[in-house]
Amino acid sequence: MENELNNKDCRLYGSPYCAILNQKSCERCRICKLGAADQLKAAEDILHIAEALPEDGAEGIMNSASCALCRTRGREGAQPNEAVQFAQMDMGHLHPTAKVGDKLSGDYDRGTAMTVPVQLPVCESCRKKIGKRSYLPLALGCLIAIAGLALVSIEPVRAALTRYGRIIPFLVFLIFVFAGIIVECLVKRSLGRALDRTVNTRAKRISAIAPLIERGWFAIGEMNDGMPFIFTKKKLDSGILTGENQRELLNEIRSAGKAGIEALRRQGLEL
Numbered sequence: 001m002e003n004e005l006n007n008k009d010c011r012l013y014g015s016p017y018c019a020i021l022n023q024k025s026c027e028r029c030r031i032c033k034l035g036a037a038d039q040l041k042a043a044e045d046i047l048h049i050a051e052a053l054p055e056d057g058a059e060g061i062m063n064s065a066s067c068a069l070c071r072t073r074g075r076e077g078a079q080p081n082e083a084v085q086f087a088q089m090d091m092g093h094l095h096p097t098a099k100v101g102d103k104l105s106g107d108y109d110r111g112t113a114m115t116v117p118v119q120l121p122v123c124e125s126c127r128k129k130i131g132k133r134s135y136l137p138l139a140l141g142c143l144i145a146i147a148g149l150a151l152v153s154i155e156p157v158r159a160a161l162t163r164y165g166r167i168i169p170f171l172v173f174l175i176f177v178f179a180g181i182i183v184e185c186l187v188k189r190s191l192g193r194a195l196d197r198t199v200n201t202r203a204k205r206i207s208a209i210a211p212l213i214e215r216g217w218f219a220i221g222e223m224n225d226g227m228p229f230i231f232t233k234k235k236l237d238s239g240i241l242t243g244e245n246q247r248e249l250l251n252e253i254r255s256a257g258k259a260g261i262e263a264l265r266r267q268g269l270e271l
């Protein structure tokens, strides 16, 4: 295939900063479309990210053969299942230029946080359990409300209820809606508890990302009932830290340091 990373005007052209972004073509790369000054800033941010990451970036996590979400802790002899797909999540890190006093939070703030995608290999069972917890409670709640509506829509039932007052059919429907909401909450809570026993839904329990957390990275968007994973059959095919040889590229970026960015700047002046 023709090399589509062909924009020699880009400050990152041919550099490890470009390679770690793992873009298929300059056409699709956002950084390639920036002005020269912003491209240099982007390269600087890549250096900050490289310095904050474990040595092999996210490659070890991504290429692991076993499920990162199977909870084996406290279960003697339990082994995680074989991973067959990926749970995508984002992690952020306080930007080194953030002002002192800026607090780490679960939210992504462009001015203060750097973010990277983390692809966790996961098994089918964990994905199904998480999926079930997210749709089943609401589906049951809706079903009960719909059943109530169907019931009061039946003419003889409605006629019988109306005898006690014209508003009674509506009140009966409301009772079904409330029952639906209660059932939704109860089922959600009990599924959540069962899920927590066998699946690592919370970022702090996922041992694969522990090396990132130790270095000050935090999971973005974690909610009361766990991480908002997006499941994919395949790895992401482009984006920072989605490619191979991350250790080599990151080491190259780290050892070039600030001088590496300065070299990109000078190269631009010579053009």
Ligand SMILES: [Zn+2]
Pocket (backbone or CB within 6 Å): 067, 068, 069, 070, 071, 080, 081, 122, 123, 124, 125, 126, 127
């Ligand atoms: Zn699993």
